[in-house]
Amino acid sequence: QSALTQPASVSGSPGQSITISCTGTNSNIGTYNYVSWYQQHPGKAPKLMIYDVSNRPSGVSNRFSGSKSADTASLTISGLQAEDEADYYCSSYTGSSTAVVFGGGTKLTVL
């Protein structure tokens, strides 16, 4: 069981927007702004899409955005495209000796 809870799957049609939630506790997401999101295509290494809750690394499309409210972080993808179909993972810093926790992952299907 993952420390952060994500929906197992979400889907949307091209051009639509979707949001993936990531629920933690006040020991991780609720306290720290070190929340990040990763995209992973089959057989590939994860790719950082969002860090520090809402910052996009250079080169990541502005169709990807992140936010946080209390113990829950969210990733929103607008203007869905076929290449967005992938697995998405959230992570958070915990401030403890077990420093990092990941969510269980969400499979995004573009219909």
Place this chain on the structure above:
Amino acid sequence: EVQLLESGGGLVQPGGSLRLSCAASGFTFSNRAMSWVRQAPGKGLEWVSAISGRSERTYYADSVKGRFSISRDNSKNTLFLQMNSLRAEDTAIYYCAKPPRGEVTGEFDYWGQGTLVTVSS
């Protein structure tokens, strides 16, 4: 260009040991905490361990604490993971990952290609 190249994976029997390496280039290695993250076949990402830039602090997931040991050689820009008392559930691709800033924050802007560890008799 940042590069992370893992090596050392392979097939090992339950109870055995393995040492993974990650050769880093393209950034000032000693200024960055580094982590290992693993992914079991068909499963999600699991953070394994982290080490501060000058090895002052180490961090471990509960699932590997007491069995795995992380270390680094800043003179060779290399990260290590010593894995002992291996179990079937340790079977996974092991990724080396770099943070965007110096400290351990659980955020990783570069990942290696991964090395596969299979624990089986």
